[in-house]
Amino acid sequence: MxxxxxxxxxxxxxxxxxxxxxxxxxxxxxxxxxxxxxxxxxxxxxxxxxxxxxxxxxxxxxxxxxxxxxxxxxxxxxxxxxxxxxxxxxxxxxxxxxxxxxxxxxxxxxxxxxxxxxxxxxxxxxxxxxxxxxxxxxxxxxxxxxxxxxxxxxxxxxxxxxxWNWKDQDHQRYWSRLVGHYAQRARNEPEKFRAIVEKYEALKCELLGQLK
Ligand SMILES: C[S@@+](CC[C@H](N)C(=O)[O-])C[C@H]1O[C@@H](n2cnc3c(N)ncnc32)[C@H](O)[C@@H]1O
Incomplete structure (x- = not known):
């Protein structure tokens, strides 16, 4: 790099x-x-x-x-x-x-x-x-x-x-792993982690939009 x-x-x-x-x-x-x-x-x-x-x-x-x-x-x-x-x-x-x-x-x-x-x-x-x-x-x-x-x-x-390149399956796999991790943390500490999950969800929407 x-x-x-x-x-x-x-x-x-x-x-x-x-x-x-x-x-x-x-x-x-x-x-x-x-x-x-x-x-x-x-x-x-x-x-x-x-x-x-x-x-x-x-x-x-x-x-x-x-x-x-x-x-x-x-x-x-x-x-x-x-x-x-x-x-x-x-x-x-x-x-x-x-x-x-x-x-x-x-x-x-x-x-x-x-x-x-x-x-x-x-x-x-x-x-x-x-x-x-x-x-x-x-x-x-x-x-x-x-x-x-x-x-x-x-x-x-x-x-x-x-x-991020949403066409790449490894990137999708990485995104799922991150969201899964933060969603789990949000169960115990929603005020700290829910907003993070929402940011990754919003990112996914934007990446999907770029593919159209
Ligand atoms: C897994 S190795 C990373 C080796 C290499 N950077 C790599 O990416 O392959 C982590 C190293 O961080 C060192 N380390 C951990 N805390 C440190 C600190 N506060 N100051 C200096 N080295 C530290 C450990 O001693 C260990 O050698």
Whole structure:
């Protein structure tokens, strides 16, 4: 989904670091910082990076620590990638990065496990706009890729919008799963979840209308 190179890219919650490594390989990042809390894993990652991406040729840094402790540097061309963590954690990270970078523009690429509705709400609340969004099918699981910026962009829809293609059966399956989940939550907390179900129902009507 990335369409431009960055001065600095943060692979947040990097674990094995494969995502960041793929960007080093394609020259999307002048410098890449790998961040995770797992000390052993970070030691392993650092030694494989030394072997496969020698510092004489590539610019990277491995940092063992909590994403919430990152002090965002004042660099305008930087991207934070947050992938493979739950929705609540992702929201927590978006909030802490946004507080740390109150006056700094940065982009963010997110692929959380569940909870994209609330992830999108937190992006909207923190002043992000949309660059691109995609529904991603991987090993029979469905995720949302959300690429957003604190610079200009399109308005973010909390249900997602441009990523939906109602002709695609996987998208229909994903929509049903989301609505089923929020309808179930609405039984116990109607004031929080009923409105979400209604937004997804309205989205479906609009997508069906586009097919006519
Ligand atoms: C499932 S892995 C995701 C790996 C990779 N990003 C991907 O998408 O394949 C989740 C990682 O998040 C890390 N993590 C969880 N909370 C964190 C935090 N507060 N700060 C830094 N890393 C964290 C975990 O240690 C774990 O390695």
């Amino acid at each position: 990335l369409f431009k190179p960055y001065e600095l890219v943060w692979d947040c919650c990097c674990d094995h670091g494969l995502l960041g490594m793929s960007l080093l390989d394609t020259a999307h990042a002048r410098k890449l910082v790998f961040v995770d809390v797992l000390a052993n894993q970070m030691r392993k990652l650092e030694s494989s990076l030394r072997e496969d991406f020698p510092l004489a040729k590539y610019n990277w840094h491995v940092r063992c620590g909590d994403i919430r402790n990152i002090v965002v540097p004042k660099i305008n061309s930087q991207l934070f990638i947050i992938a493979g963590v739950g929705g609540d954690q992702t929201v927590d990270f978006i909030n802490s990065l946004s507080i740390s970078a109150a006056d700094t523009m940065f982009d963010i690429l997110i692929c959380s496990v569940h909870g994209s509705y609330f992830v999108r709400e937190s992006l909207i609340d923190n002043g992000f706009s949309l660059i691109d969004e995609k529904i991603i099918l991987d090993k029979n699981k469905i995720y949302e890729g959300i690429y957003a910026s604190r610079n200009s962009g399109k308005t973010i829809a909390n249900t997602g919008y441009s990523m």
